[in-house]
Amino acid sequence: MKHKSIRELLAEQPFFHDLRDSDLDLLAGCGENAHFRAGETIFGTGEPADYFYLIRTGRVSLDIHAPGRADIVISTLGPDEVLGASWLIPPYHWNFDAIAREETGAIRLDATCLRGKCEDDPALGYRLMKSFAQVIVDRLQRVRLQLLDVYGTPAARANG
Amino acid sequence: MANGLRAVIDVDGLDEVITRLRVQGFSTIGPTCRDGAIVYDEIEATGELPRGWADDQDAGTYRLVRRDDEALFGYAVGPHSWKQYLHPPGELLFEVRRDGGGFVIEERPEPKSRYAFIGVRACELAAIGVQDRVLVESEHPAGGYSVRRGEAFLLAVDCGEPGGSCFCVSMGTGPGVSSGFDLALTELMSGEHRFLVRVGSDAGAAVLGEVASREATGEDLAEARRVVEMAGARMGRHLDTDGLPVLLAENLEHPRWDDVARRCLTCTNCTLVCPTCFCSTVEDLTTLDGQRAQRWQRWDSCFTLGFSELHGSPVRHSTRGRYRQWLTHKLGTWWEQFGESGCVGCGRCITWCPVGIDMTAEVAALRRPGVDASANPEEVR
Amino acid sequence: MVPTRYRVATKRQELTDTWTLGLEPVDEPLEPWSPGQFNMLWAFGVGEVAISISGSEDDTLLHTVRRVGAGTEAVCALAEGEMLGLRGPFGSRWRTVEARGKDVVILAGGIGLAPLRPAIRQLLLDRGSYGRISILVGARHPEDLLFVEEMSRWAESPGVDVEITVDTASSGWSGHVGVVTSLMDRVEIDGSSVHGFACGPEVMMRFAAKALTDRGVAPTAIDVSLERNMKCAIAQCGHCQLGPTFVCRDGPVLDYATAQPLMMVRER
Numbered sequence: 035m036k037h038k039s040i041r042e043l044l045a046e047q048p049f050f051h052d053l054r055d056s057d058l059d060l061l062a063g064c065g066e067n068a069h070f071r072a073g074e075t076i077f078g079t080g081e082p083a084d085y086f087y088l089i090r091t092g093r094v095s096l097d098i099h100a101p102g103r104a105d106i107v108i109s110t111l112g113p114d115e116v117l118g119a120s121w122l123i124p125p126y127h128w129n130f131d132a133i134a135r136e137e138t139g140a141i142r143l144d145a146t147c148l149r150g151k152c153e154d155d156p157a158l159g160y161r162l163m164k165s166f167a168q169v170i171v172d173r174l175q176r177v178r179l180q181l182l183d184v185y186g187t188p189a190a191r192a193n194g
Numbered sequence: 195m196a197n198g199l200r201a202v203i204d205v206d207g208l209d210e211v212i213t214r215l216r217v218q219g220f221s222t223i224g225p226t227c228r229d230g231a232i233v234y235d236e237i238e239a240t241g242e243l244p245r246g247w248a249d250d251q252d253a254g255t256y257r258l259v260r261r262d263d264e265a266l267f268g269y270a271v272g273p274h275s276w277k278q279y280l281h282p283p284g285e286l287l288f289e290v291r292r293d294g295g296g297f298v299i300e301e302r303p304e305p306k307s308r309y310a311f312i313g314v315r316a317c318e319l320a321a322i323g324v325q326d327r328v329l330v331e332s333e334h335p336a337g338g339y340s341v342r343r344g345e346a347f348l349l350a351v352d353c354g355e356p357g358g359s360c361f362c363v364s365m366g367t368g369p370g371v372s373s374g375f376d377l378a379l380t381e382l383m384s385g386e387h388r389f390l391v392r393v394g395s396d397a398g399a400a401v402l403g404e405v406a407s408r409e410a411t412g413e414d415l416a417e418a419r420r421v422v423e424m425a426g427a428r429m430g431r432h433l434d435t436d437g438l439p440v441l442l443a444e445n446l447e448h449p450r451w452d453d454v455a456r457r458c459l460t461c462t463n464c465t466l467v468c469p470t471c472f473c474s475t476v477e478d479l480t481t482l483d484g485q486r487a488q489r490w491q492r493w494d495s496c497f498t499l500g501f502s503e504l505h506g507s508p509v510r511h512s513t514r515g516r517y518r519q520w521l522t523h524k525l526g527t528w529w530e531q532f533g534e535s536g537c538v539g540c541g542r543c544i545t546w547c548p549v550g551i552d553m554t555a556e557v558a559a560l561r562r563p564g565v566d567a568s569a570n571p572e573e574v575r
Numbered sequence: 576m577v578p579t580r581y582r583v584a585t586k587r588q589e590l591t592d593t594w595t596l597g598l599e600p601v602d603e604p605l606e607p608w609s610p611g612q613f614n615m616l617w618a619f620g621v622g623e624v625a626i627s628i629s630g631s632e633d634d635t636l637l638h639t640v641r642r643v644g645a646g647t648e649a650v651c652a653l654a655e656g657e658m659l660g661l662r663g664p665f666g667s668r669w670r671t672v673e674a675r676g677k678d679v680v681i682l683a684g685g686i687g688l689a690p691l692r693p694a695i696r697q698l699l700l701d702r703g704s705y706g707r708i709s710i711l712v713g714a715r716h717p718e719d720l721l722f723v724e725e726m727s728r729w730a731e732s733p734g735v736d737v738e739i740t741v742d743t744a745s746s747g748w749s750g751h752v753g754v755v756t757s758l759m760d761r762v763e764i765d766g767s768s769v770h771g772f773a774c775g776p777e778v779m780m781r782f783a784a785k786a787l788t789d790r791g792v793a794p795t796a797i798d799v800s801l802e803r804n805m806k807c808a809i810a811q812c813g814h815c816q817l818g819p820t821f822v823c824r825d826g827p828v829l830d831y832a833t834a835q836p837l838m839m840v841r842e843r
Contacts, residue, residue, distance in 0.1 A: 183715065
């Protein structure tokens with residue numbers, strides 16, 4: 035079986051469907067394959083956000099830890115989902131831990147390299163931002179739904 | 195079948211009709227003056243009818259006034275409707291007693307009475323029909339109501355004196371009685387005080403057959419027509435029903451709902467006096483020793499906060515939401531549910547509203563394009 | 576409005592606040608039921624609550640009840656051998672028959688899995704009539720998941736995917752974390768040949784239906800199950816009205832094309 039090139043793998047990612055071929059050529063130059071064992075930390079809170087990931091296989095959790103209580107899983111991400119947005123916004127530090135919950139394969143994109151290319155080519159930057167904005171808004175809506183705690187016990191008690 | 199037979203009786207004849215009904219075992223229920231209003235109660239003779247009284251009605255207003263004649267049915271309608279007999283405010287559904295680890299469900303007591311209703315208006319006949327659609331013409335007919343309704347004798351009376359809140363002509367229900375009765379009267383006051391009687395059923399014919407009557411003349415019939423025509427021309431109010439269900443469905447966010455919500459007290463009066471409002475709740479009662487339990491059905495109102503309660507909080511928490519539910523149901527969604535309007539135009543909800551909310555005015559306002567109802571500076575808070 | 580006597584034959588605690596009661600008739604059993612329908616459960620002297628049927632075994636009807644108020648508290652407090660009154664079955668059914676020949680996507684949230692369980696059992700008994708079956712289940716926490724063993728049996732059926740997610744979890748949970756609609760990303764579907772079933776809190780169903788329509792599923796091919804205050808269950812008390820709909824009679828299962836405009840109006 036022939037290994038696919040990063041360029042081919044990027045083209046398969048739904049996240050990049052709105053990008054142009056020339057964009058993908060540029061991005062491919064910033065990308066590499068990455069593999070994580072189950073339980074391996076992909077990045078940790080406070081570390082520099084120098085990469086983002088496109089998950090190809092496996093599952094990753096975003097965790098937050100606080101003293102005196104068990105680690106909390108904020109959300110899990112799986113195949114074809116984007117991991118990491120903090121590379122977009124200064125000061126470029128991770129706010130959560132990302133842990134591979136299973137054997138996980140991903141494409142790692144070098145953020146420093148990407149940020150440079152976006153600054154040089156604002157049109158590319160805009161197209162990439164649009165792709166990210168869609169993901170971020172979608173996640174925001176999910177988080178709002180989570181916040182509603184729809185399955186919670188109704189506060190007031192009555193006949194029901 | 196003697197349906198359609200027309201005869202004339204006098205006041206004594208009407209007394210005889212009531213007597214015959216009582217002999218047949220009916221509780222005769224009719225209008226009578228009490229506490230400054232014409233209400234329905236058990237009556238035994240025409241002497242208990244509101245002889246010589248009329249009712250002066252308007253939004254939030256009801257006064258008894260003397261007539262200049264001795265008419266027995268010379269008023270419109272009072273706060274009561276026949277639903278309090280057919281679909282009473284409280285009805286025992288079943289009774290249960292503990293039995294070892296379980297319980298035994300005891301037979302429901304038989305409905306108490308066979309009712310004969312004296313003086314049923316055309317709008318009220320229509321209202322009884324509306325409740326029949328809900329409670330009888332159902333996959334699960336309501337037991338008590340169905341029995342009482344099936345046994346009821348309806349003595350209807352054409353309306354000759356519509357009130358200031360009436361709009362039965364708009365709703366196509368009155369003022370003349372056309373069907374659904376056992377006997378129907380038209381009270382005629384010119385010349386001899388008498389009643390034109392029409393027969394609507396075998397039971398009606400049987401009762402009339404036992405009473406002294408004479409054949410109706412052309413003059414009697416002409417005067418009866420005139421009474422109903424004149425009543426139809428003197429409606430206190432008008433409701434434009436053209437396209438009403440669609441109008442309501444398309445205006446659920448009209449600012450008028452906020453306006454009416456500032457006036458409505460959610461007191462439930464309109465639903466209690468409404469002859470078609472059928473909503474009910476249930477109540478469980480237990481004896482102190484916990485050995486017996488009863489389950490009662492009680493009138494409920496969509497204006498109460500608890501009516502729409504879901505998981506501890508109401509779906510319709512605002513007055514706006516509750517008034518809108520009532521009006522859009524009554525005049526709109528009722529059509530989809532039962533193929534007719536839930537309103538018969540009797541005007542009770544207008545008269546008995548303590549702040550005089552008038553549904554005909556509310557509908558007229560909803561027909562105007564939605565302008566901000568708070569534009570009146572005096573009403574801005 | 577007079578109930579039929581049933582006895583608690585089995586009682587199984589599902590969650591800290593949720594039990595499944597197996598009820599067997601003391602007198603003549605109620606009429607046959609369909610998945611999606613509900614019964615009114617009357618606890619002696621306390622009151623009546625509307626509870627979906629979550630399955631059956633012979634004459635024994637299963638009801639999975641969450642303790643949220645006085646009525647459900649009284650029902651949940653019943654011990655094996657004790658009696659209660661039942662009326663039913665009432666309401667509309669899940670359109671499993673109409674979904675034959677299609678792929679099926681089921682979205683269940685919290686206690687919403689209970690009304691869907693008999694539909695899922697029916698689909699699996701008639702496995703050949705359907706394409707892929709995706710069962711997407713959400714709950715608040717891992718410990719709030721219903722029917723965990725049964726779900727793993729469902730997952731063993733050919734062509735059946737069961738995906739489970741929770742809204743929040745500690746790191747000991749190795750499954751998905753996120754709202755139930757996020758599981759839609761894991762489902763490969765051709766929206767034009769899918770029938771969707773959603774049951775859970777109303778907000779969750781709104782998002783579930785949106786996730787389905789976003790993927791090309793027609794609103795008419797989505798079933799949702801609504802909840803409203805119910806007293807009589809026979810369209811005579813007026814409480815459960817939602818626009819022209821009597822949820823007790825016309826629902827609880829409605830197609831989303833019908834339900835959506837009703838659900839979108841505040842305080843309707």
